[in-house]
Each structure stands twice: as structure tokens, then as C-alpha cells.
Amino acid sequence: MTRRRLSAPRIAPALALALAVPMTLGLSACGINSVPTAEENVKARWADVQAQYQRRADLVPNLVATVRGAAASEERILTNVTEARANATRISVSPEQLSDPAAMKSFSEAQARLSAAILPLQRLQEAYPQLQSQGNFTTLMAQLEGTENRITVAVRDYNEAVRDYNTRIRTFPEMIGAKLVHGAKPLQPFQATTPNADQAPKVDFESK
Template identity: 55%
Template sequence: MALRARMAAVAMLGVAATTVSGCGYNTIPTQEEAARAAWAEVQTQYQRRADLVPNLVATVKGAAAQEQTVLTEVTKARASATQPKFDASTITDPQKFQEFQAAQGELGMALGRLMRIQESYPELRSLEGFTALQSQLEGTENRIAIARRDYNQAVQTYNTTLRTFPSVIWAKTAFASSQPMQMFQATAGADKSPEVKF
């Protein structure tokens, strides 16, 4: 009799564990953490770009002093992009997210103008340091695009989970403080190539 009671208890425990694991309770925090990890990767790639910019500007300054205006724009844009402190709360605050995206967009456009300058200066293209930094910067821009894409995918999954059944039940009860996260969108003017005038 005791053996039957124990077996029944183990069976009930197994059923309860299966029910709880399949109920979706862990889905929201799991997806929220995945989105936050993707956000951290976006920030890492933007920091990498911010770290490369001063080196690129210094290299170009030596060879293209006449383009001081563009170099000044890049320096200001970098300062603007790295000055505000953006943290994990940025992804749930639409205003802070737009500020972050606008600052990064300005830096991206300024860098685009800087990269186009090198096409007009053969001596600049031949500088080994410039070529290496340009390659690093181009690779960083690609990494940023991939990190933003991955972040948007993680946020889409998370935001959808907050709104769909059965996880919406958990979102309204146990995880009521979980807020939808913001997604990256194209920067205003991104559909136009940066214009460089000489």
C-alpha cells in the first residue's frame, strides 16, 4: 500500500512538473533576457565604433586637413552619440530609445561623409593606417546592422509573447511589470546617400 502511495505521489509530481513547464510561465522572463542580451550586443558594437572613430579622424586629419568641417562633424557626432548614458531602461522608454537612435544615426551619416572624402584623395587611400581603420569601421558598421537585426528579432518575439495567449495571462498577472520593448527603425534620411561637396 505504501509503495502504491509513493508511486502515485511520484506520478502526480511528474504530471505537475510537466504541466508547470508547459504552461508558459518561464517564456516571458526567458525572452526578456534574450532581448536584453541582444541589446547589450548592440551597445557593444556602437561602443566599438565610438572607439574607432578618434583613430580614424586622427589619421584623416594628417592627410586631409582641408576637410576640417567634415572631421569636426564626425567628432561632434561621436560626442553626441556617446555622451548620453543609455542603459537597459532605454529599450522600454520610447523617448530615450529615439534619442539613442537619433544620436547613432547622426554619427553614421557623418562617418558616411568622411568615408566618401577618401575617394577624392588618392594619397589618403594609400595610407596604410587609414585603409586598416576604414576596413575596421566598415566591419563595425556591418556588425551593428547584424546586432540591430538580432535585437529587433528578439524584441519582436518578446513583444508578441506579451500579447498572445496563453502567455498574455502571465503578462497580466505574474509579469505585470514587463513592458514592450522598442525596436530600431531606419534613421530619418537613411534612404538618401550622404552628400559630400568639395
Template identity: 55%
Template sequence: MILSRLARLGLLIALPLALAGCGYNTIPTKEEQARAAWANVQAAYQRRADLIPNLVETVRGYAAQERAVLTEVTQARARATAVSVDASTLTDPAAMERYAAAQDQLSGVLGRLLMIQERYPDLKSNQNFMALQHAIEQAENRINIARRDYNEAARDYNTSLRTFPTVIWAKTAHAGSKPMQLFTASASAQTAPTVDFGTVGAPAAGTAQPTAPGGGAAPVTPGSAPPPAAQPAPAQ
């Protein structure tokens, strides 16, 4: 009787060890690691999104006439925060594509917003703007690191679904486990945004240019309305 009990106890101890040794726990362990890495990606993107409203308001104070860019950034942020990929949709290619596209679009217009500083010296030297710019750069770095870490964790998990001995469990006990989608930025998102400051904000064709005494161009202070165009002299 005692020997029988000891045998059963030994079996109960040996079985979990045997399962662990043959990779039974590998798939769920790697899956949880990949999900945790994805949570870091979302946190990094959210950090960037949280900084944007203050950045927009700061730029608006110095360059209110750049309404198009300010509006685009605000709208792109709203779209990016409306699209999410949670643990249950990490295996959905369409969901990951929508998420990546929304974030890439925000990255593009955000780059244009940051480049406006080159046109407004007062904005470029504003301490609040510089602090926000630095914080966004740090957020972008966190995003890159988090995406890299997630992709590595997802590849590791995906590999465990196809390689021996864990593939045995992937076909049996963990048959519901599916490969996770990798996060890839579009080609356009990896190209630095360009803004032609010679045309952005330029008057429409055919509009008279204001001139200063002596024939030179009248100065325009950033953030202020341009002076009215000169009126034709009355006929004699």
C-alpha cells in the same frame, strides 16, 4: 505514509513540468534572449565608436583643413556614446528614440568623413586609412546584423505577451513584463550622404584666386596652406 510521500514527490516533479508545458517560463526566457541580443547591438556600436578617434587622426594628417567635418564627427561620437539604453529602458520609447537619433547622426557625419578620401589621393592610398575604413565597414555590417537579430528577438518576446497561452502569465505571474521597443533607423540614416566637392573647402565669394605663371590655377598640395594671393602692381 509511503504512498503519501510518493504522491507529494510526484506532485513536486509534475508541477514544474506542467508550468513549463503551459508557457510559464516562455516570457522570461524570451525576455532574456531579447536582452542578450540588445547587448550585441550595443557592442557593435561601441566597436564602431572605438575606431573613430584613430580614423579622425589619420584624416587630420592628410586633410587638416577639413576642420568642420573632423569636429562634427568628434562631437557626434561624444553624443552617441553618452546616450545608452540598457535592459531596464528597452521598454521606454523615448530612450530608444534618443539612442537611435544619436547613432543615426554619427552615421551621417561618419559617411561624410569617409568620402573625403575622394578629394585626397594620398589619403585614399594610405594603408592605415584603408584598414580603418575596412574595419568600420565590418562594424557597420555587425551593427546591421545585431539590430536585425534584436528586432526579431524583441518581436518574438512581444508576441508572447499577447498570444495564448502565455498571455495568461503575462496578465498574472509576469504582469510586470512590458513590450520592448524595436530599433528603427530614421529615413535620413538610410540615405547615402552626399558631399559637393566643388564647394566644400572653396574660397569665399570675392576672394582672389591664386594663379600660376601663364594664367592657370596654382596647384595646392592636400594638407598644405594655399599660396598667398597676388599683390597688385605699384602705380607708375
């Protein structure tokens, strides 16, 4: 009697497929794909934050020039804004520095100083009504306010992406892939705080 042999080539593809599917699912569950995807999302959201701060920085010189034309005597305020803008544009945070608390703090503080310097500009129209009659000033202030709102949204989205990423690399099973393959480190949320933001800025129009 001749015995029939099972054909190895016929079994091999089926066996390979049966092993590949759970392995693929297992790797995905361990964060092989999801962790870098979450990291790239954080980087994209951070680019949005920087873009909005850059947009604000681009508006400031035009606003300063407009105010100088109508209220040249307020040179102290204009100088403070110009210096704060220069400092803010010098400090940047690359995607590789998002896990560095010191770098994030420096960026945040520089932007906060510019925010504080801009506040007196918004009060100048009270002492110089002629500013209100200048369409350029009104337009620039509206754009600046709109940019501040965009910054708030961009920072919120960035912090949400950081929260998602940091949760993934610290929870099972994605923490396995995060540590073994990606060497992932927690990323820093961004605190866009302005010193004494809860207090109305004091602008002394008498002393120069």
C-alpha cells in the same frame, strides 16, 4: 476477519508525483520559465547591439586623426564627426529601458547622426588621393565598414528576440504567467535609420 488497510505512506509519493508532473508542465506552459528566458535573450542581444556601436565609436577618433593628418583643411567635417560621436556615446539604454519608446528613440537618433556625420569622411578620399596611400586610413575604413555590417546583424538579432518575447507575453497560455508573475511589458524594437541614407552625401570641398 482482519481487514487490510492501504498504507498511506505508500500512496502519498505516487500521488504527489502524479500531481507534480502536470502542475510543472502547466506552469511551464503558462510562461513561468519561458517568458524570463526570452527576456534575458533580448537583453543579451541588446548588449550585442551596444557593443557594436561602441566598437564603431572607438574607431572614429583614430579615423579622424588620420584624416586630419592628410586633409587638415576639412576641419568642418572632422568637427561634425567628433561632436556626433560625443553625443552618441553619452546616450545609452539600459535593459530596464528597453520598454521605453523615448529612450530607444533618443539612442537611435544619436547613432543616426553619427552615421550621417561619418558619410562625408568616406568621400574625402576622392578629393585627397593621398589618403588612399595611407595604409592606416584604408584599414580603418575597412574596419568601419565591417562594424556597420556587424551592427546590422546585431540589430536584426535583437529585433527578432523582441518579436519572440512580445509574441510570448501576448499569446495564450504564456500571457498568463507574463501578466500574473512577471508583470511583463512589450519591449521596443530598434530602428537603426540614417537620415537620407538613400541619397549620396554632398561634400563641398570648395567652401571652407
